Amino acid sequence: MVTIRITNDGIRIENENQTKKVRNKGKSLLQLPKNYSIIDIETTGLSPEWNDILEVSSIRIRNNEVVDKFSRLLKPDDFNEVDPYIEKLTGISTNMILESGGEPKEVLGDFLTFVGSDTIVGHNVNFDINFLYDNIKLQFQKEFTNDFVDTYRLSKYYAFPTIKKQSLINLSQLFDLGTTTFHRSLSDSFTTFEIYNKILSELGDDWVPPRKKRHQISHKASDVVGDPEKIDIYNPFYNANVVFTGKLTQFTRTNAQKLIANIGGNPQDGVNKSTNYLVSGVQDSKVINGDYSSKQIKAMKLKQQGQDINIIDENIFIEMLAEHLED
Structure with missing residues (x-):
């Protein structure tokens, strides 16, 4: 069971279930x-615990100029085929992986050499970081500890808050x-590099984030009631439309929806064109032979069409809250 406490020091997530990945x-x-x-990856599915990386790329930036690039396909251990939905979304086919995919340990080793100790920048970068962290730990028994910056967060909450759809596709079209x-x-x-430069131009070289204003509330998740007036507007789910699917391990569905309401978000029952986040139960993120839920399939189709929708699992949902509140 998870206890959510919102205090003068921010939201504290107390997890009584010690099996959660840290x-x-x-x-x-x-x-x-x-x-x-800058980094970006393509994967076989939604969960870093159950799915694999198919492609990893990075571009090195020095003094705001591109100086080098890295891009490789990976052939996951026990690889069989690319799921049809993933192939349609990414264009990465089974033959491409069989012909050009490198061994994960080799590719990830080269990736680590490329990025070194750099700060990582990415769009919705939590997704990429978690996949890389788990795969690097599996292959090398070491942690991926580079600090990171999320352009989605910078754009949505600071540089361009009036833009409703903050996906890469939509921002690319808006900025021509x-x-x-x-x-x-x-x-x-x-x-992402071009969008980062737009953010930099909008905010300026000397930008510092405004101080957050927090008020004291203390609730267990089961007691939470919506009160967005008492939450700062910079949490990642503020004013976002959020749908939960599958069996959650850290919350009941009702409590998760209450939590979203309490931090200023809008819980939804089903995925539609206004949905910003689809949060899947961790077990339900283990996709086998294309066995996605109807909500996941709809969300993936909308994402392919350019909708600003993020598909994450329950653990990433909790980590996004925790990371924001540690800032």
Whole structure:
């Protein structure tokens, strides 16, 4: 059972279930570095615990200029085939993986050498970081601890808060970036770089985030009632439409919906064109032979069409809350 406490020091998530995976990741930063590496990955599914990385890319930035790039396909251990939905979304086929996919340990080792100790930048970067963390720990028994910056967060809450749809596709179209390929990791990395530069121009080199204003509330999740007036607007789920699917392990469905309401979000029963987050129970994120839920299938189709919808599992949902509140 999870207890949510909202105090003067922020929201505290107390997990009484000790089986939850703990990732000792780097810090989520609200900064605008000039030297960094942008990353993006493509995967076989939604959960870093159950699914694999198919492609990883990075571009190295020095003094706001691209100086190098890295992009590789991976052939996961026990690989069989690329799920049809993933192939349709990314364009990565089974033959591409069989012909060009490298061994995960080799590719991830080269990736670690490429990024070094750089601050990582990405769009909805929590998804990428968690996949990389789990796979790097599996292959090398070491933790991926680079600090990271999320362009989605910077754009939505600070630089361009009036833009309703903050997906890479929509931002690329709004800013007339001319991007023609999406859901391939190298192309998405370059699109993220262009969006980062738009954010940098809007906020300025000397930007610092405003101080958060918090008020004291203390509740267990089962007692939470919606009170967005008492929550700062910069939490990742503020004013977001959130749907839960599958069996949750840390919350009941009702309590999860109450939590979203209490931090200023809007819980929804079903996925539609206004949905911003689909949160899947961890076990339900283990996709086998294309066995997605109807909500997951609909969300993936909407994402392919450019909707600003993020598909995450329950653990990432909790970590996103915790990372925001540690800032």
